[in-house]
Structure formats: structure tokens, C-alpha cells
Amino acid sequence: MSRREEILQKAMAIPNMPMPVQKVLAYIGNPDADLRQLAKIIEFDPGLTVNVLRMANSSFFGGGAKVSTVKEALMRLGLGRLYQLVIASGVAPLARYAIKGYGLRPGELLEHSVAVAVASETLARELGVTAPPYTFTAGLLVNIGKTVLGSFLEVDAAPIMTLAHERQISFEQAEELILGINHAELGALLLEKWGIPTPIVNVVRYRLRPDESPEPDLALDLVHVGDVIAKMTGIGMGIDGLQYMPSEAVFARLDISPQQMENVMVAILEQIAEVRDILMENTL
Amino acid sequence: MEIVVNISDMKVTNRARDILVTHALGSCLGLAAYDPVAGVAGLIHCLLPLARDNKVPVKNPFMYVNTGIPQMIRTMYGRGATRENLVLKAAGCGRMMHISNQFDTGASNIAALKKLLQVNEMRLSAEDVGGTIPRTMRLFADTGRIVISSCGRSWEL
Numbered sequence: 001m002s003r004r005e006e007i008l009q010k011a012m013a014i015p016n017m018p019m020p021v022q023k024v025l026a027y028i029g030n031p032d033a034d035l036r037q038l039a040k041i042i043e044f045d046p047g048l049t050v051n052v053l054r055m056a057n058s059s060f061f062g063g064g065a066k067v068s069t070v071k072e073a074l075m076r077l078g079l080g081r082l083y084q085l086v087i088a089s090g091v092a093p094l095a096r097y098a099i100k101g102y103g104l105r106p107g108e109l110l111e112h113s114v115a116v117a118v119a120s121e122t123l124a125r126e127l128g129v130t131a132p133p134y135t136f137t138a139g140l141l142v143n144i145g146k147t148v149l150g151s152f153l154e155v156d157a158a159p160i161m162t163l164a165h166e167r168q169i170s171f172e173q174a175e176e177l178i179l180g181i182n183h184a185e186l187g188a189l190l191l192e193k194w195g196i197p198t199p200i201v202n203v204v205r206y207r208l209r210p211d212e213s214p215e216p217d218l219a220l221d222l223v224h225v226g227d228v229i230a231k232m233t234g235i236g237m238g239i240d241g242l243q244y245m246p247s248e249a250v251f252a253r254l255d256i257s258p259q260q261m262e263n264v265m266v267a268i269l270e271q272i273a274e275v276r277d278i279l280m281e282n283t284l
Numbered sequence: 285m286e287i288v289v290n291i292s293d294m295k296v297t298n299r300a301r302d303i304l305v306t307h308a309l310g311s312c313l314g315l316a317a318y319d320p321v322a323g324v325a326g327l328i329h330c331l332l333p334l335a336r337d338n339k340v341p342v343k344n345p346f347m348y349v350n351t352g353i354p355q356m357i358r359t360m361y362g363r364g365a366t367r368e369n370l371v372l373k374a375a376g377c378g379r380m381m382h383i384s385n386q387f388d389t390g391a392s393n394i395a396a397l398k399k400l401l402q403v404n405e406m407r408l409s410a411e412d413v414g415g416t417i418p419r420t421m422r423l424f425a426d427t428g429r430i431v432i433s434s435c436g437r438s439w440e441l
Binding site: 161246266 | 291292384387415417438
């Protein structure tokens with residue numbers, strides 16, 4: 001068996017998201033879904049209830065007067081946003097582990113992932129464009145492949161980094177040479193298997209190489225640059241550091257100015273704590 | 285005691301047993317200052333080169349090279365350090381591979397530092413900047429020794 005096949009086989013054995021999350025996702029996928037019924041399903045699970053209320057009351061997602069029931073929270077957040085948040089709270093626990101092989105202490109990868117997600121959405125606001133609704137969740141999930149490799153499969157990333165430095169190639173190219181797969185592709189395959197919607201899977205798959213995406217996608221562009229910005233700030237950075245290649249085409253397409261990029265860096269430092277705490281404290 | 289300097293943060297100490305440390309320097313600048321005579325040590329972790337808007341007071345001066353570093357050095361003077369004795373060492377300012385110059389925040393950070401030092405007729409005695417590696421920077425307040433760690437290796441600066 002090749003190293004790639006071995007990694008894929010082990011990764012596919014990782015358990016799916018917690019049951020309450022799967023139930024909610026299945027229900028929202030139903031075309032007749034209604035908010036009242038959905039509120040009941042969520043209220044059945046204390047962890048999910050706390051998460052939904054905290055998100056609706058957070059200044060980043062909600063804002064305004066406090067809501068105290070799941071139904072009110074759903075009205076404020078809307079079905080689309082809720083869907084994203086439920087996925088996020090289902091998958092976030094995976095990012096809380098220490099990713100030893102990738103030089104990350106417990107919580108650091110989650111912090112980095114939150115930084116990517118917040119940067120992607122903040123960038124859209126800064127540019128005056130409307131981020132597709134799945135942007136935030138996709139940003140949060142882009143590093144899930146690192147969790148799988150560095151934590152579940154105990155891959156040691158040090159030789160990967162050495163190879164990347166020696167050959168002056170990007171970290172994910174070196175992952176491919178050594179492991180036969182990079183963390184972006186592996187993450188996408190896992191999320192696909194879990195039935196996560198295709199637009200999110202595609203952002204995860206192409207975020208390091210957006211130029212290879214078969215179709216242009218604003219969310220992908222935003223997350224690509226959001227990831228670059230998060231890496232530069234150093235928040236939750238692993239041993240792979242800045243060993244990645246930003247796409248000039250994406251920077252040109254979004255028409256970003258250096259000032260706008262700096263504004264996003266400042267904003268993520270201010271906002272990351274609130275979002276991280278919501279995802280960190282409530283285990284499902 | 286190890287004292288952590290966060291992103292956009294600064295710490296000064298005159299306790300010899302302290303170690304000032306800052307983690308995860310990506311494109312950010314870490315600047316260590318040490319006065320061996322007064323035994324005063326300072327470490328700052330700046331996110332960006334310049335606070336641009338002069339009209340609004342800066343919420344956190346340590347976020348920027350041009351506002352944070354003067355404030356750190358003034359704080360150190362307040363604890364007995366002198367300009368003649370200050371030893372300055374810089375680390376960080378990394379860059380993504382092939383990123384275009386206008387988005388190379390690391391290069392802008394080190395350029396802003398050098399300009400600031402030039403205007404004040406001061407200089408760096410050592411620097412470990414650029415490249416793609418993440419850096420952790422430690423300043424030992426007993427001797428002023430600086431240790432940079434990255435990817436499981438450590439070296440003195």
C-alpha cells in the first residue's frame with residue numbers, strides 16, 4: 001500500500017461529527033425545514049443550544065439586544081448562518097487537539113482557523129463585497145487536514161519542512177512528495193465523506209492553490225487571502241510558518257490595497273478572542 | 285519567571301531572573317532592548333509598521349513600530365536605562381513565498397524600524413529577519429542573551 005493509500009484509509013476511519021450536529025444538518029437539508037421544528041431539535045442538545053445562543057448574542061455574528069431562546073436566535077441568525085455555525089461547532093472540537101507533529105499546542109490550530117475565518121469575512125467587509133454565506137465556515141475548516149495528519153496519524157512535519165526549505169517549494173508541495181497527499185486535499189476528502197456541502201469542500205480543497213479551481217469562487221478568493229493574512233499575523237502558526245505561495249491572480253481579482261490588508265490584520269486581533277471562546281468552551 | 289509578550293504587546297523588566305518571550309513571529313517584528321549596566325530588559329511584538337491616522341489616538345501603540353518602540357524605550361529610560369548602553373536586536377519580519385513587495389508586511393516592519401533608528405542615531409547590534417520560518421524570541425534579563433527558536437532548533441542572536 002502506498003503512503004497515500006495508507007493515510008486515506010486511516011483518515012476515513014475518523015468518526016463523523018457528533019450526532020446532534022448531524023441531525024440538525026440533515027434537518028436543514030430538508031426543503032420543508034421550519035424554524036420552530038429546528039429550534040426543538042437544537043434545544044434537545046444543551047451544548048448546541050448554548051453555542052447558538054452565544055453566537056446570536058456575540059458582537060461578531062449577531063449584535064443588538066440579547067436573545068434568550070433558540071427560536072429568537074434562529075430568527076436573528078437566519079437559516080443559512082445557523083447552518084454554518086452548526087457545522088462549525090461540530091468540527092471545531094477536532095481543531096482543539098495539540099497537533100504535535102506540526103508544532104502546535106492544544107488550541108493553537110483552532111485559534112489559527114478562527115483567524116482565517118474572521119479574516120476572510122472581515123476582508124469582504126473591507127472590500128465592500130458580500131461574502132457568500134459559507135465563507136466563514138469554509139475558513140474555519142481549511143486546516144482540518146492538519147489535524148488528521150499531525151494528530152490522528154502522528155505525522156512528523158519536520159522532515160517535510162526540511163524538504164520544502166531545501167528545494168524552495170511550498171509546504172504543501174513537500175507534503176505531497178513525502179506523504180503522497182497534502183493537508184488541503186486530505187481535509188476536503190474527509191469533509192466530503194461526512195457530507196459537508198460541496199462549496200465548502202471546494203474551498204478547503206483549493207485554498208492553497210486557488211488558480212487550480214475549475215470555477216472562480218469569491219468565497220475561495222476571500223479564504224485564500226484570509227489564510228495568507230492569518231499566517232502573516234502568526235496567530236496559531238505551526239512549523240510550516242509562511243512557507244506558502246499567495247496567488248497573484250487572486251490579489252489582483254479582489255483588487256486589495258496594502259492598507260486594506262493591514263486593516264484586516266488589526267480587526268482579526270480584536271475579534272478573534274470572542275469567536276475562539278465560543279468554539280473553545282462548549283464541547284458537543 | 286517567563287513573561288509572555290503577546291502580539292501587539294510590550295513588556296519591560298529589571299528583575300534578573302525574568303525571561304521575556306514572544307511566540308509566533310510571522311511577518312511581525314520582535315525587538316529586544318537591553319541595558320547591561322542598569323539591568324533593564326524590554327521586548328516588543330509589533331504587528332504593523334506605521335500608525336497612519338494621526339487624527340485618531342492609537343488604541344494600542346504597541347501594535348505599530350513607529351509608536352510602540354519609542355514608548356518601550358522611554359519606559360526603559362524611566363527604569364534607569366540609558367541610550368548609550370542600550371543593545372538592540374531584531375527578529376521576525378518573515379514573508380510568504382514570492383509575495384509581491386507591496387504586501388510584504390515583514391519588509392515594511394524592518395524598514396520602519398531602521399528608519400526610526402536612523403532618525404534617532406541608534407543602531408541594531410544583531411538581526412535575524414526575513415524568510416518563511418516562524419520564530420520564537422527569548423530575552424534573558426540576567427545577561428541580555430537572546431535565543432531564537434524555530435522548527436525545533438534554537439540559536440543565539
